[in-house]
Amino acid sequence: MFVFDDLIDRDLQKDAAAVAERLVYFHNKTPVKGLLPIEQEANAQPWQGESDLPEIDAADLCIETLGSAMAHKGCLIVRNFLDTRSIEPLKIAIDRVMDEDIAAADHASSGEVRPTVFHNPPRNLSVFLPEPDLTWARGFHRDTGSVMTVESAGITEALAEWFSSLGFRDLLEAYLGEPACLSALKWVLRRTKFPIAENGWHQDGAFMGKQINSLNMWMPLDHCGGTSGAPGMDIIPFRFHDIVAAGTDDAVFNWSAGPESIERFQGDQAPVSPVFHPGDIFLFDHLLLHRTQFGHDFSRPRYAIETWFFGERNFPKNQIPMKW
Numbered sequence: 001m002f003v004f005d006d007l008i009d010r011d012l013q014k015d016a017a018a019v020a021e022r023l024v025y026f027h028n029k030t031p032v033k034g035l036l037p038i039e040q041e042a043n044a045q046p047w048q049g050e051s052d053l054p055e056i057d058a059a060d061l062c063i064e065t066l067g068s069a070m071a072h073k074g075c076l077i078v079r080n081f082l083d084t085r086s087i088e089p090l091k092i093a094i095d096r097v098m099d100e101d102i103a104a105a106d107h108a109s110s111g112e113v114r115p116t117v118f119h120n121p122p123r124n125l126s127v128f129l130p131e132p133d134l135t136w137a138r139g140f141h142r143d144t145g146s147v148m149t150v151e152s153a154g155i156t157e158a159l160a161e162w163f164s165s166l167g168f169r170d171l172l173e174a175y176l177g178e179p180a181c182l183s184a185l186k187w188v189l190r191r192t193k194f195p196i197a198e199n200g201w202h203q204d205g206a207f208m209g210k211q212i213n214s215l216n217m218w219m220p221l222d223h224c225g226g227t228s229g230a231p232g233m234d235i236i237p238f239r240f241h242d243i244v245a246a247g248t249d250d251a252v253f254n255w256s257a258g259p260e261s262i263e264r265f266q267g268d269q270a271p272v273s274p275v276f277h278p279g280d281i282f283l284f285d286h287l288l289l290h291r292t293q294f295g296h297d298f299s300r301p302r303y304a305i306e307t308w309f310f311g312e313r314n315f316p317k318n319q320i321p322m323k324w
C-alpha cells in the first residue's frame, strides 16, 4: 500500500542521490535492438473477450492474457489491480508535487527554492536533459497539467519501491523479454488542466522511436472516462504495426494528429472512451493511437500516473532512461 505519512520521514539527500544514480546508470549506454514483443505476436492466442477494448480482472492477468490483448488490440485494461487505499494518498502527493513545481517555477529567478520531499529534483537532471530541453519539458508539463515524477526524488523513490511491491515486475519483464527500466521524461504525474486539446491524438512511438521495447502502465486515480464527468482516454483499440498518425495537417505537433485525419487511420475500429475506476490500470505500448478524452462537458479533473517502462537494453535514449 502507498502511505502518504511515510513520505514525511524520507531522507532528502539520500533520495536525490539515489535518483541521480538511476540516471547515471545509462550515461554511457546505447540502445541495443533485440527481438521485440510485437515481432513475436503471430502465435499469440486470439483475444477471447467480446468488448472492442480488451479488459480482464487482475486475478486473470498473466503473460498469455497480456500477450493476446497486445497482439490483437494493442492494449489491455486490468480491473481491480491496485489496493484502493493507496488512491487518496497518491492524489494528495500529486497535488503537493504539482503545486510545489509551479511555486518553484514562480520563484526560480529569486533563487529562493528550497528542496522539500515534494520538490527535490536530482542535481544531475540537466546533465541528462540539457538546457534548453529541460526548461521546455518543464513548461510543457505545467501547461498541460502534468509534472515529471523525477521533480520529486522522494516521490520517485517511494513509487519505485511501491511498484516493486505490486508483483507486476516479473510479468512486465516476461513480456518485454528483458529487464525493465524507468524514464525521467515519461514517468508523469497528471491532474487535468482544462480545456482539453481536440487534436491530441498520438502514438508515443512518434517521438520515442518505433523500434523500442515499451509498456506503459497508465494508472487513473479517479472514476473517469465515458460519461462519468472526468476525462478518461479516447482509444483506437487496434494493433498498429507502424507510426501511422504523426504531423498531420490538423496536428499541433509533428508527433500528434488531429480529429479529421484520425478517421483515415482508424479503419473499421471506431475510437472508444472506456470508463475507468480507481484501482484499474491500462497497459499499452508506443504504437497505440490515443488521446486524453476530448469533450466540453467535464465537471471534474482526473488524476493519473503515467509510467512508461522500457527495455533496459532497448530503450529510447531521448526519454532519459533511469535504472529501476
Ligand SMILES: O=C(O)CCC(=O)C(=O)O
Pocket (backbone or CB within 6 Å): 190, 204, 216, 218, 232, 233, 290, 291, 292, 293, 304, 306
Ligand atoms: O493521461 C492522459 O490523459 C494522457 C496519457 C497519455 O497520453 C499516455 O499515457 O501516453
